[in-house]
Amino acid sequence: MKDKRKTKIFLGGFINSTNAQNLNCLALAKYLDKSKYEIYTMAFENGDFEVAPIEGVHIIKAKLPYRIFKYWTWLKGVILCDILYLPKGELVRYLYFWQKLFGKKSFFTVEGVYIKNNDFYNTIIDKYKSENKIKNIFTKYDKIYSITSFMIEPNNKLFNIKSESKVLYLGTEFTKFNTPNKIVKKLTNIAIIGGDLKRKGIADFIEISTYFPNINFHIIGGGVNHFDANSLAQKYNNINYHGSIPHDKLSEVLKNVQLMFFPSRCEGFPKVTLECASAGVPCIVYGDYGASEWITTGKDGFVVNTLDEAKTIIEDLVANPDKVKELSKNAVELGRSFDWKNIIKDWETEIDKLANS
Secondary structure (H helix, E strand, O other): OOOOOOEEEEEEEEOOOOOHHHHHHHHHHHHOOOOOEEEEEEEEOOOOOOOOOOOOEEEEEEOOOHHHHHHHHHHHHHHHOOEEEOOOOOOHHHHHHHHHHHOOEEEEEEOOOOOOOOHHHHHHHHHHOOHHHHHHHOOOOOEEEEOOOOOHHHHHHHHOOOOOOOOOOOOEOHHHHOOOOOOOOOOOEEEEEEOOOOOOOHHHHHHHHOOOOOOEEEEEEOOOOOOOHHHHHHHOOOEEEEEOOOHHHHHHHHOOOOEEEEOOOOOOOOOHHHHHHHOOOOEEEEOOOOHHHOOOEOOOEEEEOOHHHHHHHHHHHHHOHHHHHHHHHHHHHHHHHOEHHHHHHHHHHHHHHHHOO
């Protein structure tokens, strides 16, 4: 008996470009079941990094100049595939026209908490110019999924985004970050990791370093803006600025880190908290975007509201090394629970529902 035809899925991201949606598409390309699906995705001719061939995945090259060839690049994905995953919000009306013409189905993931005048709100307003236009954009997909439960209500209230009740969490590549048999004795190193560190609270991170002169603080990433990276080490003896570090090198740095302080006030679902957890590094985060949905305070990390709360927690961990060890062990289990090998099953279930609807 002839095998049933595989569902062809277009992952609308550029898998050799460093961007949250692009990296998510790269992970999906790796972990979606190739016995069920035939995968198509995109890559820039000159991307940020090389991607090894993935069996069962076809890559559509985006030729230069991209501003001209992008229309054909995206259209290929629409023509070739049955299901379109379009997380980037690019060429929405153009793709909607062709999607409807060819009878293809699409889905989208909402990856931010939209609150009046927060960074996510301001960015999308800058792009589409008005709330009414944004509301219209979110009607162009057959299914919309949120990546946390917390964001469903505020996003529906502000932009009338009708997310499915099922949440599609993002995963992490657990083994990529995990350090087996990591030895944690006491709290000596705290890190912050991010690509836009001013927005992610670098000022609070620097301030808290002044309270703990005997702890080493590590800044990993870019976008420090008015904080001059070269002067940080001179002004603050316990701050080490590493700059941007590739994902495959990050685990090496995290081997010697016992805690991450991530004082961002505006996030969706920061996967860096799971990457750190996988490495046995629990996180202190602010509660503005619903991190209590995945972090259990006092068990595998901490969700706080103020800098003073974070300071009190660090003081307690310095005084009680056994708590640091237990947190590290539990953080690893948190990271493991979000391994793409587990999370991908939820994505496949929803894709199958859409394909059969």
